[in-house]
Amino acid sequence: MSDFIDQNGAEQSFGDSDAQREVRANDRQYVFHSWSAQGKIDPIPVAKGEGVRFWDYDGKEYLDFSSQLVNLNLGHQHPGLVKAIQEQAGRLATIQPAMANDVRGELAKRIVERSFDGARSVFFTNGGAEANEYAVRMARQHTGRQKVLARFRSYHGSTATAITLTGESRRWANGTPDAGVVHFFGPYQYRSEFYAETPEQEAERALTHLEHTIQLEGPATIAAIILETVTGTNGIFVPPPGYLAGVRALCDKYGIVLICDEVMAGFGRTGEWFAYQAFDVKPDLVSFAKGVNSGYVPLGGVVISEEIHNSFVEKPFPGGLTYSGHPLGCAAGVATFDIFEEEGIIERVRDLGARVVEPRLRELAEKHPSIGEVRGTGLFWALELVTDRGTRAPLEGDGYNAVIAACKNAGLWPFAAGNRLQIAPPLVISEEDLVRGLDIIDAALDVADGFVAA
Structure with a gap:
């Protein structure tokens, strides 16, 4: 009995030094790896x-x-995801995004139905960084403003605006591709910037800091606040009581769009379809990727509120992607919803x-x-x-x-x-x-x- 199947469909056994040697050689000779000094890694x-x-x-x-x-x-x-991709490839492997497609529309419908009250539509991307790029673009187009506030200790992707939004060391060497981004401190009581002694105090003081940032940057210049609902790579920060509701209130007060980055926290990771649902907060835009189909085919997107959707009913949205809502990715996404229900x-x-x-x-x-x-x-x-x-x-x-x-x-x-x-x-x-x-x-x-x- 074989242990695995190689790229040619042949059955192989573990311990095959020639196969391993070839994989290592091709990787080291031809593959350029992200976030790495190429001569110091051994994948x-x-x-x-x-x-x-x-x-x-x-x-x-x-x-x-x-x-x-x-x-x-x-x-x-997962056999359900593999089967969905195989069956979709057999009947329609791809179609361009300007055409209507059954699995694309079905997945968008299911995402909207599981999202916030007032969600209207989904713009599909190829992953999380693009989802955040397009969420920011929508907010700017909708409000006519340019600035976006993002937290320190955050990661939003490595494309131009996304890496500028990112509030950690991976941003530093990339300069400032998007000059409209301003960073602020979020709650982190263990290493509090605000000398807080309780979660409630941390939330209150973090919100005061955020409002001061808004006021000093100029509310009329700020299009959006983007935050990871539950911060991922930078520490799994669950918002303290009242914090997310307070951010929502500040956005309402100053006419700012609230973007929840659910790329990592969404699709069940926190025990909710989307992490913000545990805090009774309604965002304006939600970026997602990763868990929507477990990465079997690259897929991400933005859930869009009715109000922002309506900004583009008469005027065109200035953006698009060749592979937006790719049928193979969407088929796996639809299967994901089925599997979530079937397996609880x-x-x-x-x-x-x-x-x-x-x-x-x-x-x-x-x-x-x-x-x-x-x-x-x-x-x-x-x-x-x-x-x-x-x-x-x-x-x-x-x-x-x-x-x-x-x-x-x-x-x-x-x-x-x-x-x-x-x-x-x-x-x-x-x-x-x-x-x-x-x-x-x-x-x-x-x-x-x-x-x-x-």
Whole structure:
């Protein structure tokens, strides 16, 4: 029995050194990797993925606790998604976006129906960065204003406006491609910019800071505020009580469009179809990607309110993409909705998050002095690692790298970012595998504890 199928459709077995050598050679010779110094990386060759696991060519198995890039919500090779793509390719592989298409229209309908009250339509893109680019363009066209406020400690993509919106180090070397972007601080009580002592105080002071920023930048110049509803790569920041409602109120007060970036947090990750739904807040625009079809085919988009949609009833929207609403991607998106219903994905995320993940992480925090804070919701959590709980000095460098290596050596592929171990497994993960992954993290934290100040 074969272990995997190669690019030529041939059956292969793990341990094939020639096959692995060829994959490595082609990658190193011809592939240019993102966010990397090309001569300092050695990408792992992956032979096979199935469910919540993937394997290298030697047969080493990894439990995928990062859902690749937090997009593989339904896991590797889900038969329902694979079948949908195969069937769509067999009947209509592609059609240009100016023509009506059954799966494109069906997916847009389902997304609108699951989104906010007053949602009207969907503009499809190829991914999350483009979704944020187009959401900003819509806001600017709708309001006639140019500035956009975005938070520090955020990631919105790496295209021109998206990377300028991004509030972390990956932005720095790219300069300022969009001069209309202004950054502000969001709530982060563990390292509060506002000297807050409670979540409520953090929310109140963060909102005061935001309003001051609006006033000093000039409300009449600001088209939109964009924020990750639950911040992803930069730390899994769940908004404190009242914060999102307060941002909504400020947007209403000053005539500003509210854009919720749900690229990572949307489609079940937090136990809701969209993360903002847990906070009883209605955005004007919602960007999405990743979980809409688990990245099986590139797809993203923007959910558009009735009011903004109506801005373009008589005047054309100045933008478009050749592959907007690609039928293969949309077919997988429609199948995603079916699978979510059939497998009770939303309900199981809520259950596993509340009953398994949160209690276990709280236990780990009691056990391991290297954990500074636990935060998250659903199947979207972060352990902030420190070398000193008193000073909250982050665990970085060799210590952090040793923790990540311990996870990988034990067969867990972690979601590693900054000084954090972040937890975002596929939403189809079994309770048994979830516990196994948390056990591996528990053991890896013994390594982290070795770097804690005496």
